[in-house]
Amino acid sequence: MRAITKIKRLAAVLLTMVLGFGLVACTDAAASSSGKNGSFRTVDEIKQNGTINIGVFSDKNPFGYVDENGKYQGYDVYFAERIGKDLGVKVNFVSTEAANRIEYLQTGKVDIILANFTVTKERQEEVDFALPYMNVALGVVSRNDKVITSLDNWNKNDSMIVISGTTAETYLIENYPDIPLQKFDSYATAKEAFENGTSVAWANDNTEVIAFSLQNPGYTVGIPSLGSSDTIAPAVTKGNTTLADWINGEIEGLEAEQFFHADYDATLTATYGSEYKESLVVEGGKVK
Amino acid sequence: MSWEFIGKYMPMYQRAAVLTLKIGIIGIAFAILVGLMSALVLYYKVPVIKRIIKMYIELSRNTPLLVQLFFIYYGFPKIGIRLDAEICGVVGLAFLGGSYMAEAFRSGLESIDKIQEESALSLGMTRFQVMRYIIFPQAIATSVPAFMANVIFLLKETSVFSSISLMDLMFTAKDLIGLYYKTTESLFMLVMFYLIILLPVSLLGSLLERRLRYAGFGN
Known part of the structure; x- marks a missing residue:
C-alpha cells in the first residue's frame, strides 16, 4: 500500500515537472516562430485588414495617455493617428508598459510601438527603428x-x-x-x-x-x-522592412508641413510652453 | 537558451525567491493567527465582534490582493501612515489570507457535532478543555486540505507584489526581460523557481494531512 502511494506521488511530481518544462518549451517555440523569424504584418496586410495596432502608453501625460473621456491623447498618439489616416486604416491603440514594448513587437501584438521608445544599440538588435521624431x-x-x-x-x-x-x-x-x-x-x-x-x-x-x-x-x-x-523613434518588429520604410517615407514627407512642430503645439505646449520646442522636436528624421 | 545568462542572473532569482518566501511565510503566519481568532469568534458567536469579523471577511475576500496592496502602499501615506514595501506585502497577505484561513478553520469547527461538546461539558470538562482536547484536534484535521490550498494560493498571490516595487520572482523576470530581452531564459527561471518553492509545500501538505487524520467521533 505504502509503496504504491509513494510511486503515485513520485509520478505526480514528475508529471508536474514535465508540464513545467513543456510550458517553457512552448514559450520558446512561440518566441522563435513569431519573434526573430518574423511573424509580422506587412503594409499590404495591414491595409487589407483595415486596422493597424499601435502600442502607446496610457499613463504618460503628455506623450501618451488616456484622457477623462477615455480617448488616447498625447504627442505619440497625435502621430499615430496621422499614420492611420495616411495609411487609410483604423488605429487600434494598445496600452503598453515600458518593459513590454519589445515583447509586444516580437509576439506580433502590435505593428508599431509609438511609446516614447528611445533608440539604443541593444534595442536595435531586437527590433527595427524608423527615423526619429524627438530628442x-x-x-x-x-x-x-x-x-x-x-x-x-x-x-x-x-x-x-x-x-x-x-x-x-x-x-x-x-x-x-x-x-x-x-x-x-x-x-x-x-x-x-x-x-x-x-x-x-x-x-x-x-x-x-x-x-x-x-x-x-x-x-x-x-x-x-x-x-x-x-532620439525617440517608432519601432517595428525586426525584419518588417515594408512597414519601417513606409514610416520613414511618412516622416520625411511630413517635414514639408512641419508636422511635428504642429504636434508639439497641439500636445506639449500646455506642459512645456514653447521653450523646449526646438530642442525636443525632430523634423523629417534629421537630428541637428 | 543561453546558460551563461541563466548562470549570471541566478543570484537575482535567489534573492527574489528569498524575498518571496520571507514575506510569504511571515504573511501566512499572521494570516493563520487572524484566521484562527476570527474562526473562534464566529464559532463562539461573540456578540458585536462577530459582526465586525463577518464584515472583514466579506471585504477581504471580495477585493483582489492587488487592490488591497494599492490601498496600503499608495493610499495610506496620504493619511500619514507610511509603511515599508515589505511590511505592506506582509500586511496585505495577512489581510487577504486571514479571511480565507478563517473560513477554512470555521468549516473544521462546524463539522464537529454539538453532541460532543455537550457530552464533554456534562463530564465536567471546562470550555477550554473541550476546545483543546475534543473539538480542536478533530477540527484541524478536517481543515487541513482547505488550509494547505490556502497556503499555496497565498504564496502564488505574492506574484502581484511587483506593483508595489518589491523585487519578487515575477518582477525579477519582467525586469530582466525589459533590460536584456532574454524572454525564454527569464521565464524558464521563473517557472523553475516557483516550482522549487511550491512543490515542497504541496508535498508537506499531503504529509501533514496524513499525520493529522485522527479518527473522528462516529466514523
Missing part, C-alpha cells in the same frame, strides 16, 4: 528641499526611483551600480510613490521629469541632462 536625454527630479544635482557621492541609504525597462534603469545599472534602485512597473505607480516620499529622486527621460516638475510644484529637475543624448 531625449535622461534627467533626475528631486524635491525642492533636497535638490540633487550630482549622482557622485550618493548616500547609500537613499534610493532612486526608476521604471522597469527604461533607458534610465539600464544607464544607472551600468554607470552607477551602487545607487539603490526602487523599481516600479508603470509610470503611474512610480509617480505616486515619488509623491509619497518613498525615494529622494526619480530618474527618467528628461522630457518626463521636466513635465513632472512643471505639473507638480515642489519638485526641481536638479540634473536636466544625464548620459548621452538620444
Whole structure:
C-alpha cells in the first residue's frame, strides 16, 4: 500500500515537472516562430485588414495617455493617428508598459510601438527603428528641499526611483551600480510613490521629469541632462522592412508641413510652453 | 537558451525567491493567527465582534490582493501612515489570507457535532478543555486540505507584489526581460523557481494531512 502511494506521488511530481518544462518549451517555440523569424504584418496586410495596432502608453501625460473621456491623447498618439489616416486604416491603440514594448513587437501584438521608445544599440538588435521624431536625454527630479544635482557621492541609504525597462534603469545599472534602485512597473505607480516620499529622486527621460516638475510644484529637475543624448523613434518588429520604410517615407514627407512642430503645439505646449520646442522636436528624421 | 545568462542572473532569482518566501511565510503566519481568532469568534458567536469579523471577511475576500496592496502602499501615506514595501506585502497577505484561513478553520469547527461538546461539558470538562482536547484536534484535521490550498494560493498571490516595487520572482523576470530581452531564459527561471518553492509545500501538505487524520467521533 505504502509503496504504491509513494510511486503515485513520485509520478505526480514528475508529471508536474514535465508540464513545467513543456510550458517553457512552448514559450520558446512561440518566441522563435513569431519573434526573430518574423511573424509580422506587412503594409499590404495591414491595409487589407483595415486596422493597424499601435502600442502607446496610457499613463504618460503628455506623450501618451488616456484622457477623462477615455480617448488616447498625447504627442505619440497625435502621430499615430496621422499614420492611420495616411495609411487609410483604423488605429487600434494598445496600452503598453515600458518593459513590454519589445515583447509586444516580437509576439506580433502590435505593428508599431509609438511609446516614447528611445533608440539604443541593444534595442536595435531586437527590433527595427524608423527615423526619429524627438530628442531625449535622461534627467533626475528631486524635491525642492533636497535638490540633487550630482549622482557622485550618493548616500547609500537613499534610493532612486526608476521604471522597469527604461533607458534610465539600464544607464544607472551600468554607470552607477551602487545607487539603490526602487523599481516600479508603470509610470503611474512610480509617480505616486515619488509623491509619497518613498525615494529622494526619480530618474527618467528628461522630457518626463521636466513635465513632472512643471505639473507638480515642489519638485526641481536638479540634473536636466544625464548620459548621452538620444532620439525617440517608432519601432517595428525586426525584419518588417515594408512597414519601417513606409514610416520613414511618412516622416520625411511630413517635414514639408512641419508636422511635428504642429504636434508639439497641439500636445506639449500646455506642459512645456514653447521653450523646449526646438530642442525636443525632430523634423523629417534629421537630428541637428 | 543561453546558460551563461541563466548562470549570471541566478543570484537575482535567489534573492527574489528569498524575498518571496520571507514575506510569504511571515504573511501566512499572521494570516493563520487572524484566521484562527476570527474562526473562534464566529464559532463562539461573540456578540458585536462577530459582526465586525463577518464584515472583514466579506471585504477581504471580495477585493483582489492587488487592490488591497494599492490601498496600503499608495493610499495610506496620504493619511500619514507610511509603511515599508515589505511590511505592506506582509500586511496585505495577512489581510487577504486571514479571511480565507478563517473560513477554512470555521468549516473544521462546524463539522464537529454539538453532541460532543455537550457530552464533554456534562463530564465536567471546562470550555477550554473541550476546545483543546475534543473539538480542536478533530477540527484541524478536517481543515487541513482547505488550509494547505490556502497556503499555496497565498504564496502564488505574492506574484502581484511587483506593483508595489518589491523585487519578487515575477518582477525579477519582467525586469530582466525589459533590460536584456532574454524572454525564454527569464521565464524558464521563473517557472523553475516557483516550482522549487511550491512543490515542497504541496508535498508537506499531503504529509501533514496524513499525520493529522485522527479518527473522528462516529466514523
